[in-house]
Amino acid sequence: MIGIGAQHMLSGDHAMPDRTTTLGRLEEVVSTVEDFDRVVLQALPILLDRAAGYTKRFLRETGQWSDDVAHEKFVLRWGAEYLEQFLVSGRSEVPCRPLFLLDSIVAKQHSRPEPFCYHSDLLTPLGRFLDGLVGRAAISRDALIALYHHCYGLGPGQIITVLGLNGSESPRIYKNFQRWRDSGWKRTIEDMGITETELHGLNEQQHRQRQRFNGEAERILRFAQAHYRKSEPDHYPCLSRHQWEDMFQQGYGIEYRIWHLALCLDCLHTAWDVGFGGASAIEKPRVTLQMQP
Numbered sequence: 001m002i003g004i005g006a007q008h009m010l011s012g013d014h015a016m017p018d019r020t021t022t023l024g025r026l027e028e029v030v031s032t033v034e035d036f037d038r039v040v041l042q043a044l045p046i047l048l049d050r051a052a053g054y055t056k057r058f059l060r061e062t063g064q065w066s067d068d069v070a071h072e073k074f075v076l077r078w079g080a081e082y083l084e085q086f087l088v089s090g091r092s093e094v095p096c097r098p099l100f101l102l103d104s105i106v107a108k109q110h111s112r113p114e115p116f117c118y119h120s121d122l123l124t125p126l127g128r129f130l131d132g133l134v135g136r137a138a139i140s141r142d143a144l145i146a147l148y149h150h151c152y153g154l155g156p157g158q159i160i161t162v163l164g165l166n167g168s169e170s171p172r173i174y175k176n177f178q179r180w181r182d183s184g185w186k187r188t189i190e191d192m193g194i195t196e197t198e199l200h201g202l203n204e205q206q207h208r209q210r211q212r213f214n215g216e217a218e219r220i221l222r223f224a225q226a227h228y229r230k231s232e233p234d235h236y237p238c239l240s241r242h243q244w245e246d247m248f249q250q251g252y253g254i255e256y257r258i259w260h261l262a263l264c265l266d267c268l269h270t271a272w273d274v275g276f277g278g279a280s281a282i283e284k285p286r287v288t289l290q291m292q293p
């Protein structure tokens with residue numbers, strides 16, 4: 001998968017020398033793959049704006065839009081999804097006019113029966129449960145912290161240790177847990193439309209075939225994490241081992257750690273490695289899904 005770096009996710013005109021010229025170039029035919037790459041890479045913020053703008057219009061026209069953070073994040077995330085598809089398929093469409101190719105990819109997606117389903121496995125109870133949880137985490141701090149519990153079975157003290165949080169952050173984590181248990185979890189389950197029977201069914205499946213169930217959960221969790229990271233341009237890119245090491249040793253990037261590590265299993269493993277080097281009382285986090293808060 002092609003990742004769109006944070007600098008490209010942050011849409012806006014300031015990075016573009018001349019928007020009109022760039023748009024003009026995107027409307028012209030590119031006849032080689034090299035040309036496609038060059039023209040498109042210079043224009044990623046404009047293309048992201050365009051894809052997100054179409055998505056917003058689609059939601060407005062179908063009566064699904066509200067002016068709030070959740071919807072703004074939604075269109076940013078889907079704009080990034082479409083842009084990734086465009087980057088992958090565009091090279092094989094050369095010769096083409098890049099701007100119109102993007103338009104046609106977006107229009108095609110919006111005319112599908114399930115336009116905003118980023119993976120077919122999300123239609124099962126397990127998929128809906130995971131998608132609902134991770135989706136909620138994109139707009140609720142309580143849900144974000146609760147992901148560490150639901151996905152890996154970590155308690156508040158373990159989260160504080162694994163993320164290397166400082167004294168002032170610790171009480172917040174306990175409060176996040178408390179509110180989630182008191183009301184957040186119940187409300188989220190209701191919003192997902194997951195029934196008691198379905199939850200019970202998931203518990204049963206896990207009980208019967210623990211390893212297989214958690215393996216399946218990990219597979220779906222990875223899609224969900226990758227999708228929802230796209231609404232967090234500020235906390236989006238995966239860092240190198242060296243960068244994590246530096247962050248943990250020097251003690252900066254608290255927000256980055258909290259956000260990115262909740263939404264990226266691979267980086268969570270790296271962070272655990274650099275934090276403990278395998279010599280800790282806390283086991284390396286593994287996907288062991290917890291249905292209850």
Ligand SMILES: [Zn+2]
Nearest residue numbers: 238239264267
């Ligand atoms: Zn990562």
